[in-house]
Amino acid sequence: MAKNDQKTQDSAAKPELEFGRVWRYEQAPEATDHVTIAPRHELFVDGAWTKPKSGEHFATIDPATEKTLSEVAQAGDKDVDAAVKAAQRAFPKWKALSGEDRARYLFRIARILLERAREFAVLETLDNGKPIKETRDVDVPLAAQHFFYHAGWADKLDLLFPGQTPAPLGVVGQVIPWNFPLLMAAWKIAPALAAGNTVVLKPAETSPLTALRLCEVLQQAGLPPGVVNVITGDGRTGQALVRHPGLAKVAFTGSTEVGKEIQKAVAGRGVELTLELGGKAAHVVFEDAALDQAVEGVVRGIFFNQGHVCCAGSRLLVQESVHDLFVEKLQRRMARIRVGSPLDKNTDMGAIHSKAQLARIRELCAAGAEGGASMHQAACDLPGKGFWFPPTMFTGVSMSHRIAREEVFGPVLAVLTFRTPEEAVEKANNTSYGLSAGIWTDKGARILWCAERMKAGVVWNNTFNRFDAASPFGGFKESGFGREGGRQGMRAYVKLEGGLLPG
Ligand code: TAP
Numbered sequence: 001m002a003k004n005d006q007k008t009q010d011s012a013a014k015p016e017l018e019f020g021r022v023w024r025y026e027q028a029p030e031a032t033d034h035v036t037i038a039p040r041h042e043l044f045v046d047g048a049w050t051k052p053k054s055g056e057h058f059a060t061i062d063p064a065t066e067k068t069l070s071e072v073a074q075a076g077d078k079d080v081d082a083a084v085k086a087a088q089r090a091f092p093k094w095k096a097l098s099g100e101d102r103a104r105y106l107f108r109i110a111r112i113l114l115e116r117a118r119e120f121a122v123l124e125t126l127d128n129g130k131p132i133k134e135t136r137d138v139d140v141p142l143a144a145q146h147f148f149y150h151a152g153w154a155d156k157l158d159l160l161f162p163g164q165t166p167a168p169l170g171v172v173g174q175v176i177p178w179n180f181p182l183l184m185a186a187w188k189i190a191p192a193l194a195a196g197n198t199v200v201l202k203p204a205e206t207s208p209l210t211a212l213r214l215c216e217v218l219q220q221a222g223l224p225p226g227v228v229n230v231i232t233g234d235g236r237t238g239q240a241l242v243r244h245p246g247l248a249k250v251a252f253t254g255s256t257e258v259g260k261e262i263q264k265a266v267a268g269r270g271v272e273l274t275l276e277l278g279g280k281a282a283h284v285v286f287e288d289a290a291l292d293q294a295v296e297g298v299v300r301g302i303f304f305n306q307g308h309v310c311c312a313g314s315r316l317l318v319q320e321s322v323h324d325l326f327v328e329k330l331q332r333r334m335a336r337i338r339v340g341s342p343l344d345k346n347t348d349m350g351a352i353h354s355k356a357q358l359a360r361i362r363e364l365c366a367a368g369a370e371g372g373a374s375m376h377q378a379a380c381d382l383p384g385k386g387f388w389f390p391p392t393m394f395t396g397v398s399m400s401h402r403i404a405r406e407e408v409f410g411p412v413l414a415v416l417t418f419r420t421p422e423e424a425v426e427k428a429n430n431t432s433y434g435l436s437a438g439i440w441t442d443k444g445a446r447i448l449w450c451a452e453r454m455k456a457g458v459v460w461n462n463t464f465n466r467f468d469a470a471s472p473f474g475g476f477k478e479s480g481f482g483r484e485g486g487r488q489g490m491r492a493y494v495k496l497e498g499g500l501l502p503g
Pocket of ligand 1: 256
């Protein structure tokens with residue numbers, strides 16, 4: 001182990017796995033920490049595993065070791081077309097099922113996911129680099145919760161939209177990112193199916209394994225062929241999917257840049273669109289807040305999932321009177337964050353997801369230091385292999401710094417100050433994003449005053465990064481539009497016919 005050594009190796013290593021070999025994690029040699037990974041994965045189209053027409057596959061690696069986990073199919077235009085056609089064929093029958101029958105499938109999927117929770121948690125940790133305690137306690141249970149929750153709506157759509165007749169849209173193309181691969185798949189698939197739509201899902205190139213394993217769960221649950229199709233590939237596959245004329249709706253989560261491209265690609269086609277994009281959330285700490293609790297909230301807000309979180313609290317706005325004390329407390333807390341093997345149950349922060357993401361984090365940190373902000377990094381021993389970055393905080397940051405404006409998508413906190421609530425709100429809103437925000441104060445009236453004025457889709461009070469399937473999630477401005485979760489999330493997957501009430 002070399003201190004803060006972030007050397008990387010060529011990630012295009014040859015696959016080393018044979019079929020059915022048990023993958024063991026070298027740094028955490030517990031015999032129970034294993035999952036079986038096939039050396040090659042095909043596309044899931046029309047309920048069956050299908051080879052890509054091109055015959056091309058690419059490697060997906062463990063970012064903590066840079067070892068190849070498996071090879072995954074590269075779907076081309078013809079594969080995308082076959083997947084959309086399978087979903088089109090399945091749509092009339094799926095739509096015609098009673099809500100109660102659709103709910104039965106969703107409940108079954110949720111139960112099987114929980115039965116296989118350990119396997120999914122380990123697989124997600126291997127393919128993504130996030131700590132096992134997060135995949136075990138957050139990603140997998142929340143993914144199951146989304147299926148349970150939406151199963152509950154499948155036979156109550158009339159109650160959800162009273163006075164109107166909700167109908168499914170058709171085939172939905174869904175493109176998801178790498179930061180919460182299984183959870184994002186569940187967020188997208190569960191409401192779509194509950195409403196009677198069929199799906200073609202494209203997972204991120206660098207973290208496709210849990211979405212593919214979810215297909216096994218769908219098969220186990222007896223989901224009819226073609227209702228969900230999963231096609232793997234890079235950005236070209238996503239591009240071919242969102243441009244396919246057979247789609248009724250596109251749902252995308254990822255970068256603002258790609259979101260804008262997708263918006264152009266679907267413009268004028270009568271395709272419904274929801275975009276959940278980037279963020280640069282302000283985490284506002286007032287002098288009257290319970291500071292020790294706020295420190296925990298700020299740490300959770302930025303270092304959870306290595307900061308690879310669209311709603312991460314990456315801008316800390318702390319009231320000037322408590323700035324020095326709060327920063328000192330944060331530094332002490334950061335020194336106790338355990339960075340290391342993602343499969344170790346004690347690890348707080350795992351590996352950075354990819355070499356490219358590590359390069360972006362380094363670039364933005366270098367820009368912060370060059371711009372005159374002071375960088376504080378927790379001293380920790382980082383493994384020699386894999387992609388790693390220590391918990392990092394910048395003080396002396398101004399709004400003109402790139403680290404205060406751009407989404408780093410890594411474990412990097414930018415600290416700014418404010419004097420009055422008005423200034424806090426003004427600085428919080430001084431961003432092109434509008435996904436989330438956090439407020440720490442002892443005064444209820446101040447929470448309401450700030451929350452009303454903050455232009456963010458989600459505002460957490462005296463907590464941060466809490467998620468629930470019943471709670472709508474989504475942004476304003478360059479963070480996108482449309483909501484996922486809750487009644488609002490279901491609204492994005494139906495068209496409303498008749499009735500006098502607005503949708
Ligand atoms: P994106 O490029 O936005 O990737 C998200 C998904 O879109 C992936 O499945 C991607 O495929 C696919 N995609 C890429 N180009 C596409 C296109 N032209 N049309 C349709 N689909 C396309 O994100 P990224 O490259 O993984 O990360 C880049 C930056 O985006 C990060 O540094 C971070 O700041 C931000 N990001 C934000 C979020 C959220 S949740 N807001 C999530 C991830 C990343 P590939 O995987 O093959 O590229």
